[in-house]
Structures are given as structure tokens and as C-alpha cells.
Amino acid sequence: MKYVIGIDLGTSAVKVLLMNENGKVCNEVLKAYHLIHEKSGYSEQDPKEWIDKTISALSELVNNFDGDINNIQGISFSGQMHGLVLLDKVGNVLRNAILWNDTRTTEQCRQIYDVLGKERLLNITKNLALEGFTLPKLLWVKQYEPEIFEKTAMFMLPKDYLRYKMTGNIYSEYSDAAGTLMLDIAEKRWSEEICDLLGIDLSICPPLSASHQYVGTISKDIADLTGLAITTKVFAGGADNACGAIGSGILSEGKTLCSIGTSGVILSYEKRNNLDFSGRVHYFNHADENTFYVMGVTLAAGYSLSWFKDEFAKNENFEELLEGLDSVPIGSNGLLFTPYLVGERTPHADADIRGSFIGIQGSHKKIDFVRAIIEGITLSLNESIEILRESGKKIDTIISIGGGAKNDVWLQIQADIFNAKVIKLTSEQGPAVGAAILAAYGCGWYNSLDECVDVFTVEEKSFLPIPENVKKYKELFKLYKNVYRQTKSLNEELKKFRKN
Numbered sequence: 441m442k443y444v445i446g447i448d449l450g451t452s453a454v455k456v457l458l459m460n461e462n463g464k465v466c467n468e469v470l471k472a473y474h475l476i477h478e479k480s481g482y483s484e485q486d487p488k489e490w491i492d493k494t495i496s497a498l499s500e501l502v503n504n505f506d507g508d509i510n511n512i513q514g515i516s517f518s519g520q521m522h523g524l525v526l527l528d529k530v531g532n533v534l535r536n537a538i539l540w541n542d543t544r545t546t547e548q549c550r551q552i553y554d555v556l557g558k559e560r561l562l563n564i565t566k567n568l569a570l571e572g573f574t575l576p577k578l579l580w581v582k583q584y585e586p587e588i589f590e591k592t593a594m595f596m597l598p599k600d601y602l603r604y605k606m607t608g609n610i611y612s613e614y615s616d617a618a619g620t621l622m623l624d625i626a627e628k629r630w631s632e633e634i635c636d637l638l639g640i641d642l643s644i645c646p647p648l649s650a651s652h653q654y655v656g657t658i659s660k661d662i663a664d665l666t667g668l669a670i671t672t673k674v675f676a677g678g679a680d681n682a683c684g685a686i687g688s689g690i691l692s693e694g695k696t697l698c699s700i701g702t703s704g705v706i707l708s709y710e711k712r713n714n715l716d717f718s719g720r721v722h723y724f725n726h727a728d729e730n731t732f733y734v735m736g737v738t739l740a741a742g743y744s745l746s747w748f749k750d751e752f753a754k755n756e757n758f759e760e761l762l763e764g765l766d767s768v769p770i771g772s773n774g775l776l777f778t779p780y781l782v783g784e785r786t787p788h789a790d791a792d793i794r795g796s797f798i799g800i801q802g803s804h805k806k807i808d809f810v811r812a813i814i815e816g817i818t819l820s821l822n823e824s825i826e827i828l829r830e831s832g833k834k835i836d837t838i839i840s841i842g843g844g845a846k847n848d849v850w851l852q853i854q855a856d857i858f859n860a861k862v863i864k865l866t867s868e869q870g871p872a873v874g875a876a877i878l879a880a881y882g883c884g885w886y887n888s889l890d891e892c893v894d895v896f897t898v899e900e901k902s903f904l905p906i907p908e909n910v911k912k913y914k915e916l917f918k919l920y921k922n923v924y925r926q927t928k929s930l931n932e933e934l935k936k937f938r939k940n
């Protein structure tokens with residue numbers, strides 16, 4: 441039997457998945473790490489922790505593997521997008537990684553528009569200048585940490601750095617490079633124009649590859665530390681959302697994904713590279729060669745729930761926290777939540793907005809808050825679905841993945857709010873499955889990604905919208921959308937009271 445490993449370098453944890461040639465998940469190991477929030481709006485991680493936790497997860501996986509180690513033929517990666525890792529000329533990390541949910545760069549986003557113009561930026565990158573993307577972070581370091589910027593010989597994205605540490609070879613690939621705001625997404629090359637105008641030396645941009653491209657074997661050190669064979673082939677991999685899409689079979693027009701991890705994403709496959717969404721949704725290269733996807737992002741989706749659990753129910757696990765969720769009626773007994781814990785991206789590109797609970801009353805119990813959070817996250821994602829439907833996309837079936845797909849009541853809430861059939865797969869680890877699929881395809885086991893997806897992706901259950909619930913949620917959605925408008929100026933004034 442032959443095997444591959446998919447590694448998903450997520451925001452909350454690294455997940456390592458061993459899959460066999462029949463598409464069966466044989467083992468999975470998860471190692472959690474934490475976020476560093478030094479100031480309001482800051483979000484960082486120590487890249488060394490990614491490497492240590494991945495090595496530890498791989499050795500545990502290998503220790504529990506009773507087959508011939510040489511049969512683990514390939515590895516590929518999926519990773520949290522947009523994070524900035526800076527390396528000096530000998531490959532040392534120069535500072536903590538600045539992550540996708542860090543919103544310190546509003547000033548640098550303005551600079552990008554001033555220098556390049558919004559229209560030109562949209563022409564080249566198809567995306568707006570958002571705080572979470574990589575280019576504004578690079579400009580922030582240039583402005584506020586010039587001594588680090590001076591020493592920078594290479595910038596890397598999180599999973600590209602991990603792959604570099606495992607192989608010694610430096611690469612990026614199109615799906616993650618698309619999220620930097622420095623890639624000409626139609627031409628698939630770093631934009632010389634953007635780099636020149638913003639004072640970024642093109643030589644710090646890593647060489648680009650396709651997601652299934654072979655980029656070397658693991659180094660001897662990594663083989664020794666993990667127990668993997670030194671012949672294990674490594675394939676480039678993709679952005680977590682691109683890999684999540686592959687792992688969910690989003691490989692043709694009309695297919696839609698809902699991913700609820702730390703962030704929340706609604707993603708739709710797109711064949712064309714010349715549509716005009718005017719930046720209302722992100723428009724990125726897929727990990728399936730020469731195709732694209734559009735997506736809307738809720739910054740704090742699963743994070744809203746894990747924040748609540750950590751602060752108010754530390755000793756409960758998610759199953760315990762969500763117990764009794766279905767006993768609370770739609771609308772959480774008059775409690776409405778907006779998940780703007782770290783600002784928002786879609787449909788409001790707003791780093792300053794913050795979340796609210798509207799309608800708290802003395803009779804509310806903890807479970808009302810939990811249901812309100814889950815409804816608020818899902819209503820927020822429905823705003824992305826609304827944009828995609830308005831653009832002409834037909835959305836009647838959605839594959840749901842990520843931590844949020846572990847709970848059946850939440851999946852039914854998704855079906856009712858999205859007014860679409862929601863499908864749960866046998867593994868909710870879509871990005872890691874997608875990475876394993878890239879490795880299997882890269883190893884030459886299949887002639888196409890589609891063929892591989894047919895074997896590796898299995899539907900477990902589906903949830904149909906219940907008309908009576910759909911009606912109630914339509915009413916609630918109108919109220920939900922109103923909260924942003926009603927709380928925007930309040931939050932602007934509250935900003936001066938935030939921890940700095």
C-alpha cells in the first residue's frame with residue numbers, strides 16, 4: 441500500500457494527515473500553537489513553533505505507522521495565507537511572522553492606493569489593499585523596522601517557510617502568492633511594477649511553482665528527526681483555502697465551499713481570469729493549475745467561538761459548549777451577535793469595526809450566547825453568499841469543512857441561513873486532504889486532480905434547508921446587516937479606549 445502526507449499549517453494548529461492510495465485517512469495528528477497579540481490589532485506567531493510542532497506531529501505519525509516507511513511516498517502542504525516571514529541572507533528568521541488577521545497596516549494600505557491607484561492595483565492583482573495581505577505588512581516593516589527590512593534577503597509565506605525548513609529549497613507557488621498583493625494573477629508572475637513603485641526589491645520574492653510541482657526531497661536532518669525516509673518527495677502545495685477547495689472537490693463551475701476555521705470563507709470556483717468584482721470579494725489563483733476562485737472572508741469565524749470558550753468556558757470542550765444548541769430557538773431568544781472581533785473583510789473592509797451582542801436581557805443563559813455567536817458567524821458568511829449570488833453565481837449546494845463542520849446542528853443552521861443544501865464530508869480537514877491530494881497527484885498516482893478527488897473525497901451527510909427556518913433567518917439577516925451601520929461610528933469613537 442502507498443501513502444501520502446498532507447500537512448495543514450493552520451492558524452490554531454498544525455494538522456498532519458496520513459492517507460493511503462485508496463483515499464482513506466489512516467492517521468491524523470494535531471499540535472496546537474498560540475497567537476501573540478502584543479497590541480490591539482496585532483497578531484503574530486513564532487515560525488520556530490510551526491517547525492517544532494510539525495516535526496513533533498510527523499514523528500508521532502511515523503511512530504504509530506506500522507508499514508514500510510519507504511511507502512510514504514510524498515508530502516505536500518496547505519497553509520494559512522498572507523503571513524509575512526522575513527529571512528536574512530543565511531536563512532535566519534528576522535522577526536515573528538505577521539499574520540493574516542493582523543490589522544496594523546491601514547496606513548500602508550492607503551500608501552499603496554496613493555502610489556499605485558486603486559484601479560491599477562485591481563487591474564494587476566484583482567484585489568483591494570486589505571490590512572491582512574502581505575504587501576502592506578512588508579511596507580509596515582520597511583517604515584517601522586528599517587533595520588530588519590535592510591537585512592531582508594527573502595520574504596516567505598508560512599507554509600513556504602515550513603517547506604523550506606524541510607527541504608532546504610526556497611519556493612512559493614501561485615495560489616499563496618496571489619494573496620500577497622504583489623502577484624499579477626493573470627500573468628502568474630511577481631509584478632515588477634508594484635515592486636518598483638513601492639520600493640520592494642524583486643530579488644526578495646521567492647521563485648514560483650505550480651502547486652503539484654515536485655520541489656525536492658526532505659533533508660537528512662528532517663528524515664532523522666521525524667523517521668521519514670530521505671527519499672520522501674515534496675510537492676509545493678497551496679494556500680489553505682485553495683487546498684480546502686481541492687479537498688472538497690471544488691474543481692468546476694458552480695461548486696461552492698464554506699470553510700469555518702479560525703477565519704470563515706465562502707469560496708466559489710472560477711475558470712475565467714478577467715471578471716470584475718471591483719474587489720468586493722477576493723479573486724485568487726487556484727491550486728488547480730490555471731484556474732481561479734473568488735471568496736469572501738469573515739475574519740473571526742471559529743475564532744469568535746474559541747474566544748468565547750477560552751474566556752467564559754475554559755474547562756469545557758467544544759462538544760460540551762455546544763450541548764443544547766438545538767434547544768434554543770432561531771434568533772437566540774432575541775440576542776444578535778456580529779463577529780467583528782478583529783475587524784472585518786467581507787463585505788466591510790474595516791479594520792476598526794468591533795463585534796457586538798445586541799439585545800442582552802436578564803433571562804439569557806450561556807447557551808443563548810453560544811447560539812447567537814454561531815448564528816452571527818453564519819449570517820456574516822451569508823453576506824459573502826449574497827455578493828456571489830448577486831454577481832450571477834448559482835449557489836444551491838455547499839460543501840462545508842473546517843472545525844465548524846464538526847457539529848450537525850451548526851450544519852443545519854448553515855443550510856437554513858444559506859438557503860442551500862449543505863454537504864458534510866467524511867473528513868472535515870479539507871485543507872490537509874487537499875494537500876494530500878496534491879502529493880498523490882504529484883507522485884503520479886492519478887492522471888488528473890479530478891480523478892484523485894473522486895477517490896479521496898467522500899460525502900458523509902447532507903442537510904437540506906427547512907423552508908420555515910429559511911423564512912425566519914431571512915428576517916434576522918436584515919437585522920444583522922443593520923448592526924454594522926448602527927455600530928460603525930460608535931466603534932470609531934471607542935477606538936481611543938482600546939488597549940494599545
Ligand SMILES: Nc1ncnc2c1ncn2[C@@H]1O[C@H](COP(=O)(O)OP(=O)(O)O)[C@@H](O)[C@H]1O
Pocket residue numbers: 450451452453700701702703741742743744745746758759762842843844845846847850
Ligand atoms: N466540535 C466542534 N464543534 C463546532 N465547532 C468547532 C468544534 N471544534 C472546533 N470548532 C471550531 O473550529 C475552529 C478551528 O477550526 P480549524 O479548521 O481547525 O481551524 P484552523 O485551520 O484555523 O486552525 C475553532 O476555532 C472552533 O471555533
Ligand SMILES: O=C(CO)[C@@H](O)[C@H](O)COP(=O)(O)O
Pocket residue numbers: 450451452519520521522540541572619680681701702703704705722737
Ligand atoms: O486570510 C485568510 C484568507 O484570505 C484566511 O482564511 C487564512 O488563510 C487563515 O485560514 P484559517 O486558519 O482560518 O483556515
